[in-house]
Amino acid sequence: MTPVRADAVDHYDARTDVLVVGFGCAGAAAAYEAASAGADVLVLERAGGPGGSSALSGGELYLGGGTSVQHACGFEDSADDMFGYLEAALGPHADAEKLRLYCDGSAEHFQWFVDRGLTFEPTLWDAPTWMPSTRDGLMWLGENAWPYNEIARPAPRGHRCATPGFGGRLVMEKLVAAAREAGAGVQTDTLATALIVDDTGRVVGVTARRHGQELTFRARRGVVLTTGGFADNEEMLAHHAPHLIGHGKVSDGLDDGSGIRMAAAIGAATRRLGTVELALTALPAMVTRGMLVNAHGQRFINEDVYPGLFSVAAVLTQPAPYWVIIDEEGYESIPERERWGVVPRFVTETLGELEAELGMPEGALESTVGTYNTYAERGQDPYFHKDPRWLRPLKGPFAAVDPRAGFHQGGRPSAGAGTGAAGFTLGGLHTTVDGAVLDVSGAVVPGLFAAGRAASGIHGEGYVSGTSLGDGTFFGRRAGTAAAGAF
């Protein structure tokens, strides 16, 4: 990671205008825009092919402000409502400047995806889930849950390209093709190892390694780091984001923070390295129909929020283990294909038996469910404000579902099996809205840009699905344009 002085480099293996390091969604977006602006562009990718963690993701794109899919599904939306929701849901302490641009540009950014060849069905999946099993083009991501439904006019903004299940691979196919067609070159199996810096402090290239061979790349206009986060680097997690230690990782296994470290080695500033997103392997369809409780049998959130929010609330604030408590009527009302292979760990006739099975003090679940039922009879949840749609007194037999068992969907292992949670990092390099990397004094590092999870994006402490592909591509585009000198 130690930076290399330009005067110590005696030859370059390749020269280009804009060097993009990492070919996930941010790298593809940056490469596309830089090439479209007329720059020579070369993308270095450490893996054998493009895609990165983006290609393994669900493929949701958090977009709004009045897209054609939203209109077709009967929703009005505005950039202001989108901003209102995200500022709250990605907060506290979301980056308001980046977020404002992101929301104002969202409708255009949706069209950019359409123009790159992605199609979206004009239909809504209208139930709580981590991921619809259908090709529906739109889904809710917490916008209609309290307190967000009082902060901004709710509209679903989870856009999904027309493919069932995980859509990340299709998104990346289109973006990689777009970058190539725009003229970007690619060298795979090529791991960038350090930045090359001239004596004015300008970044002018990178060193790299391919099959044991050391290479040097010259970037005449700029280097764009789109290397991803650091969920796969245990040492960085220990230093910066210990909450992820021991949990599953949502990544392609190569998110080792190399771009963040290369830049920090020359004094680049980082931001919020401790912030993580976590997903509990608990089914939204089950927790909304029942409840999510902590080790003491206490509820702690309205279960109909964006599932990442109940997940983070559990793992970061509540004593483990967590349990999904549901009754037979609720469980049976979930279509089998929506159960993702999840079965109860304990089933009992009474709550007294269930709390004993779970090792909770006598009366723990009886008290929690008793209170819940009393208010549910009236269609109320005065503690957490779950939508009345999901409020119904729970009656025996009762079941306790253990998120540690994970999901068991067709073939795809769930990352959270074991601890019940899996996640990734949200912190990264401190950048301007145009992707320029800042140093610890707040000055721009000349020639250096970053986007995607190598950078700190629109997020504060919170997260919503689709905002990583979303801000990775949105600010990746801006970084590519800026690196090409086209701003």
Next chain:
Amino acid sequence: MTPVRADAVDHYDARTDVLVVGFGCAGAAAAYEAASAGADVLVLERAGGPGGSSALSGGELYLGGGTSVQHACGFEDSADDMFGYLEAALGPHADAEKLRLYCDGSAEHFQWFVDRGLTFEPTLWDAPTWMPSTRDGLMWLGENAWPYNEIARPAPRGHRCATPGFGGRLVMEKLVAAAREAGAGVQTDTLATALIVDDTGRVVGVTARRHGQELTFRARRGVVLTTGGFADNEEMLAHHAPHLIGHGKVSDGLDDGSGIRMAAAIGAATRRLGTVELALTALPAMVTRGMLVNAHGQRFINEDVYPGLFSVAAVLTQPAPYWVIIDEEGYESIPERERWGVVPRFVTETLGELEAELGMPEGALESTVGTYNTYAERGQDPYFHKDPRWLRPLKGPFAAVDPRAGFHQGGRPSAGAGTGAAGFTLGGLHTTVDGAVLDVSGAVVPGLFAAGRAASGIHGEGYVSGTSLGDGTFFGRRAGTAAAGAF
């Protein structure tokens, strides 16, 4: 903060072997040891005199392993028991290597303070408090609370020099005098502004400013950064530790992270910048006799833990506002001088009235207190395991105390008034056990050392009083010794 190249420095205003930047507890300890090892030592202090935030602190020193004060008070202790407690209480993810050295060296480190002229009364303050009002030399800091009392043999380890109330000023008087007597020079009103680095990457001095004048200082052997944390730098808090934003700051107002930033500007690694300690302005004497609840009226911890632990648990994991619920009998049993001017915000005959005053759902406090009382009758707290000493069914009239009102002790404002919490940062530069600063590749930055809250010390996510003065002086001593080249 931008580093200065040594070849651009045409003269030095002063030359020394070891340059210590900051004259708080870590700086004083480093200066003393470096001077005692025979090095020329110069301390730069930005304020008009020495002391820093250390001098404003309570002065607790977390020490054990069998000190004379522990023996006199009838307690056996060992380095292993001390390690067991701190690894759990400062965790998860405390730095085991630093912590092991700290515990193994603790009895010697206690003697070092005695040899510097501090005296300790051989008496124990045996009640929960933020700070005894007496001159007692020893206090519990959570060692006897569950689950820690099951992890290691409990012994009180909060050592307090013989002065009533805040002891930080006395500690610093002795340490500053010791450093001066050992031969360290001091220049006050001198703010270090950047590191001077030679063309091999070695730190060889600092630039500084005094009354508008630019100065340069040459350090032949090493620079030791003991500049404190960054609680007073709102921009750094926004980038790294947003949990402190808006809360009171426990500092001298000058903890702006300048040392951390100077070092990061040359590629030094940081660690756990997001970790903070927070103190709720809630009286341990009251919460142990009653209970601490969140906005929903739920308990969430055994109230007899180290008060910083219930504070952090509240602010970082529970919905605000927090309330201390106590009954008349409990309140009246606290001697008036131990109430620190704290009076109830609401007093009612029944819990139903109290929960209405607090805006909680009907039944919220009745349920929590009902469960508490049922088990307290049997001397049990199966949820959180508060010591039976503090378990007693609560009976009306009831009171709710609001931590946001702060404390009102004689003359000294309580930092937490307003939000109910005040704190400081725990993250900082990544150092070896000898205080050498590491770069982001894990290599030592030649010539650069750090200790105290400018560095990441023994802490993981947790904190205990006395571990900042404790590890600041312990690793400050090691850094001073190492910088003098005496290791």
